[in-house]
Amino acid sequence: IYNEADVSIVPLESNIFTPYKSNIKFLEAGCKNIPVICSNVPPYSDEPNKDVIMYANNTREWVHWIKYCYENKQFVKEKGLELGEYVRKNYDLRKINEYRKQLFNHLMN
Numbered sequence: 001i002y003n004e005a006d007v008s009i010v011p012l013e014s015n016i017f018t019p020y021k022s023n024i025k026f027l028e029a030g031c032k033n034i035p036v037i038c039s040n041v042p043p044y045s046d047e048p049n050k051d052v053i054m055y056a057n058n059t060r061e062w063v064h065w066i067k068y069c070y071e072n073k074q075f076v077k078e079k080g081l082e083l084g085e086y087v088r089k090n091y092d093l094r095k096i097n098e099y100r101k102q103l104f105n106h107l108m109n
Contacts, residue, residue, distance in 0.1 A: 002032040006076055007069045010038035011062075018042060026053065030087030035079035037065045052086045054079070 002008075008029035012018050019042040026044060029036045030052075038044045040055040047053060054069075056062040069076050 002028060002034060005029075005032070005034050006073075007066075008034050008036045009066070010036055010044065011056075012039040012041050012044070014039070014041045023047070026083075027087055027091055029080075030083045030091075033080040033084035035069070035076055035083055037062070037069070049086060049090075052079075052083045 008025060010025045010029075012021070021043055023043045023046075026036050026038065026047070035054065036044075037054040037056060040057045044053060045055070054065045056065055
């Protein structure tokens with residue numbers, strides 16, 4: 001599906017379970033250089049760099065972002081590349097696993 005997508009839309013309801021969900025949809029889209037429009041709730045609102053995601057707080061904002069992306073293909077491309085770069089820089093499993101290894105070694109000593 002990501003091979004054919006222009007924008008990833010990730011609606012989440014704000015409830016007791018939402019903060020415990022993962023940010024996998026954000027990461028998957030970023031890996032494919034696809035921008036994300038998502039609900040402004042955890043885990044997505046927890047992201048430190050708010051500029052790489054398009055957040056929607058209500059129906060009006062969802063409609064705004066969807067229409068804006070539909071009408072601005074170059075923005076979509078640039079936003080997708082920005083998200084892709086951000087995900088690769090901040091969520092590289094090789095780096096994360098090296099950090100985990102160092103942490104385990106430190107705790108074992």
